[in-house]
Structures are given as C-alpha cells and as structure tokens.
Amino acid sequence: MNNERNAVKTLNRTALTDRLVRGLKRDEAVIGGIGNTNFDLFAAGHRPQNFYMLGSMGLACPIALGVALAQPERGVIALEGDGSILMGLGCLATIANLKPRNLTMIIWDNGIYQITGKQRAATAGASDIVAIARGAGIANSAWVRDEQHFDELIDRRFDDGGPALLAVKIDDQPGKGQTPRDPALIRSRFMKGLGTGRSAGLEI
Amino acid sequence: MHWSDSLLAILKDNDIRLTAYVPDNVLTPLIAGVYADNYFLPVAATREDEAIGTAAGAYMAGMRGAVMMQTSGFALIANALASLVLPYQIATVMVISERGTMGEFNIGQSLVARTMRPVLETLGIAHHTLTDEANMPFIADSAIKQAYATQAPVALILSPLLTGGNPAAKAKLKLPKPS
Numbered sequence: 001m002n003n004e005r006n007a008v009k010t011l012n013r014t015a016l017t018d019r020l021v022r023g024l025k026r027d028e029a030v031i032g033g034i035g036n037t038n039f040d041l042f043a044a045g046h047r048p049q050n051f052y053m054l055g056s057m058g059l060a061c062p063i064a065l066g067v068a069l070a071q072p073e074r075g076v077i078a079l080e081g082d083g084s085i086l087m088g089l090g091c092l093a094t095i096a097n098l099k100p101r102n103l104t105m106i107i108w109d110n111g112i113y114q115i116t117g118k119q120r121a122a123t124a125g126a127s128d129i130v131a132i133a134r135g136a137g138i139a140n141s142a143w144v145r146d147e148q149h150f151d152e153l154i155d156r157r158f159d160d161g162g163p164a165l166l167a168v169k170i171d172d173q174p175g176k177g178q179t180p181r182d183p184a185l186i187r188s189r190f191m192k193g194l195g196t197g198r199s200a201g202l203e204i
Numbered sequence: 205m206h207w208s209d210s211l212l213a214i215l216k217d218n219d220i221r222l223t224a225y226v227p228d229n230v231l232t233p234l235i236a237g238v239y240a241d242n243y244f245l246p247v248a249a250t251r252e253d254e255a256i257g258t259a260a261g262a263y264m265a266g267m268r269g270a271v272m273m274q275t276s277g278f279a280l281i282a283n284a285l286a287s288l289v290l291p292y293q294i295a296t297v298m299v300i301s302e303r304g305t306m307g308e309f310n311i312g313q314s315l316v317a318r319t320m321r322p323v324l325e326t327l328g329i330a331h332h333t334l335t336d337e338a339n340m341p342f343i344a345d346s347a348i349k350q351a352y353a354t355q356a357p358v359a360l361i362l363s364p365l366l367t368g369g370n371p372a373a374k375a376k377l378k379l380p381k382p383s
Contacts, residue, residue, distance in 0.1 A: 029265070031261070051264070053288070054287070054291070055283070055286070055287020055288060055291070056253070056257065056283060056284050056287045056288035057283075058253075059253065059254070059256075059257035059260075059284060059288060061257075062249075062253075062254045062255075062256075062257030062258045062261065063257045063258070063260055063261035063288075064261060065247075065257075065258050065261060066222070066257065066258040066259060066260060066261025066262035066263070066264075066265065066267075066269070067261040067262065067264065067265040068261075069222060069245060069247070069258070069261075069262055069265075069267065070222070070261070070262040070263075070265035070266055070267035071265045071266065074265075088251065088253070088254055090249075090250025090251050090254060091249075091250065091254045091257075093250055094247065094248065094249055094250055094254065094258075097248065098247065183291035183292040183293075184291070184292060184293050186292065187264060187292040187293060187294065190264055191264050194264065194265050194266065195266070196264065196265060196266035
C-alpha cells in the first residue's frame with residue numbers, strides 16, 4: 001500500500017483543479033472544501049454548480065453526500081484537503097455503506113496544514129488516505145500517479161461509477177484565488193445552479 | 205399515537221425525507237420508524253457534525269432533512285452551526301433527545317447537557333422543548349414550518365417528560381414513570 005503512495009509524482013492543486021473544471025460537461029456539482037481547496041476552485045472559473053466552504057472544516061464530503069443523495073442523477077464531486085479529511089474520517093465509512101454511485105471525492109494531499117503555517121500532518125508520516133478509504137469500504141480508491149493518470153481518472157461520467165476517491169500528492173503552494181466571503185450569496189447561487197433556488201421574481 | 209409516530213408523521217407532512225442520525229436509546233423508535241418507511245432516506249452518520257453537513261447538502265439540492273442526536277452529540281456541532289448552517293442560511297431541523305436531566309446516571313451526560321441551551325441561546329437558534337404529546341404536534345409542526353420559511357435552524361428537544369427518558373437510566377436508578 002505504501003509503495004503505491006510513494007510511487008506518485010507531486011502535482012499542483014491549482015493546475016489540476018483547472019483541468020478538472022474545464023473537463024466538466026454535465027453540470028456536475030462541485031463542493032470545495034475550506035481554504036486553498038475552494039480558492040483554487042473559484043480561481044478555475046466560477047460555475048453555478050460550485051459550492052465554496054468558508055468554514056466547517058472537514059464537511060466537504062458529508063455536504064457532497066447530501067447533494068448526491070438528493071439529486072441521484074447529477075454527478076457530485078467533493079474537493080477536500082488531507083488535513084480536512086483527517087478531521088472527519090468517519091464520513092468515509094458512512095459513504096462506503098450508502099454507496100452513492102454519483103459521488104467522487106478528490107483529496108489534495110500535501111502532508112501539511114499549508115494555510116495555517118505549513119505544520120506537518122499525519123499524512124506526511126504513516127497515514128495513507130487511500131488505504132484509509134479502502135479500509136472504510138470505498139474499494140474504488142486510488143493514488144493519482146501523474147497528470148496523465150489524473151486525466152484518465154476524471155475522463156468519465158461522474159453520475160455513475162462511485163463512490164470513488166482519488167488522492168493526489170500535491171506541492172506546498174497556496175491557492176491561487178480568493179473566494180468572495182458571502183456565504184448567503186454562495187448558497188443562493190449554488191441552489192440556483194442545482195435548480196432548487198427560490199427566485200421569487202428577484203432575478204435580474 | 206406514540207410520540208415517535210406523531211413526530212415522524214409531522215416530518216413527513218413537512219416533506220422531510222432525509223434523516224441523518226447518530227443513535228441514542230431514546231431515539232430508537234424514531235430510527236426504527238424511518239427504516240420501516242420507504243419514504244424516508246436514513247443516513248447512519250458517524251458524528252453529529254457529519255450529519256449536519258449531509259442534511260445541509262441535501263437541503264441545498266432540494267431534499268429536506270432532519271438530524272437526530274442526543275444532548276452530548278449537540279456539543280459536537282457548534283462549529284458546523286456557526287460556520288455552515290447559520291451564515292449560509294440553511295434550514296436545518298434538529299431533533300435532540302435530552303439526556304443529563306431528570307434521572308441521569310452518567311455524570312458526563314449531566315455536565316455536557318448544561319452546554320446545550322446556552323449554546324443555542326448564544327447562537328440565536330430557535331429551540332423548543334417538547335414535554336407532552338398534546339402540545340408536541342403543534343409545536344413541532346409550526347417550528348419546522350418557521351425554519352423553512354426563514355431559512356434557519358431549529359432544535360426540537362425531546363424531554364424525558366415526553367419520551368419517558370432513557371430506559372437504561374430508569375433501570376439503574378429505579379425511576380418512577382413520569383405522570
């Protein structure tokens with residue numbers, strides 16, 4: 001298992017988030033976890049189906065699960081950092097047992113809490129996110145070997161084939177953008193993007 | 205009608221399908237009830253903040269949810285409430301079975317219970333303590349409707365006066381039945 005983790009190339013979150021978002025073709029919902037993860041999602045170009053977390057560290061996958069259960073025909077992607085998923089590993093067991101086929105989780109693993117001062121995370125040591133996910137029961141879990149492997153793994157319909165988890169070793173660079181800090185607006189626009197918002201005649 | 209059947213009927217009347225929960229003795233009939241009815245979509249969460257996150261995602265995607273937990277579980281969710289539910293204005297129905305009072309045998313439960321109402325008050329979250337079957341349907345139904353109308357969370361606290369309390373406590377402390 002550790003050999004699989006050690007054999008991967010170190011990639012860049014900003015670049016891969018951009019590749020992911022540019023490849024989305026079916027209005028997939030994307031939940032961006034706290035910090036750099038959602039900054040890069042925003043930097044890749046806002047889409048109406050993006051949800052940006054400005055708090056509640058560790059809840060990107062549970063939020064994505066809720067979206068996936070409520071809209072089983074829509075592909076749903078959770079983007080989450082390694083420190084964040086370590087905070088709520090139990091959700092992997094919940095997701096493994098519910099088996100939402102339309103849920104994919106992408107874990108950006110730099111082995112540090114980059115945004116708080118690059119403190120070392122457990123993932124820099126003994127803890128292997130893919131091994132944890134497989135142990136939780138998410139069989140479709142893989143380390144991303146390089147850019148080409150990433151492209152292969154995301155070149156599919158996200159409304160089927162899940163639950164899946166991809167872990168990506170990334171460098172220590174911060175996120176590129178800065179998501180607007182207006183949670184009510186983010187929620188309102190996200191719901192409009194999912195076709196669930198109240199417009200009440202207030203749309204321009 | 206048993207209090208749990210009434211409450212499940214109220215959830216259903218308000219289009220609440222997703223029921224995310226962490227188990228508790230007092231919640232047993234509610235949890236059994238959601239598994240017995242295909243209308244409901246039960247989510248067995250491992251932590252209460254995870255359940256809040258899943259219900260929040262479902263709400264934004266058009267499916268209403270309720271989160272069921274016991275008092276000590278509520279103590280785990282202050283951050284999820286303050287940094288997700290409240291600022292994003294996500295309607296969230298919480299059903300909390302009240303431990304730590306009226307015959308609690310576990311000192312940890314009795315201490316953590318003291319944090320629940322102060323946290324709800326501090327965050328300005330509407331909360332109602334359900335104490336009897338006669339008033340429960342009106343309170344629960346109207347509080348849930350208000351939560352959705354105002355995009356706000358609400359806590360429905362199931363008092364031992366309504367539920368009879370934790371069966372384990374009754375056995376340990378030889379408690380009388382509430383009148």
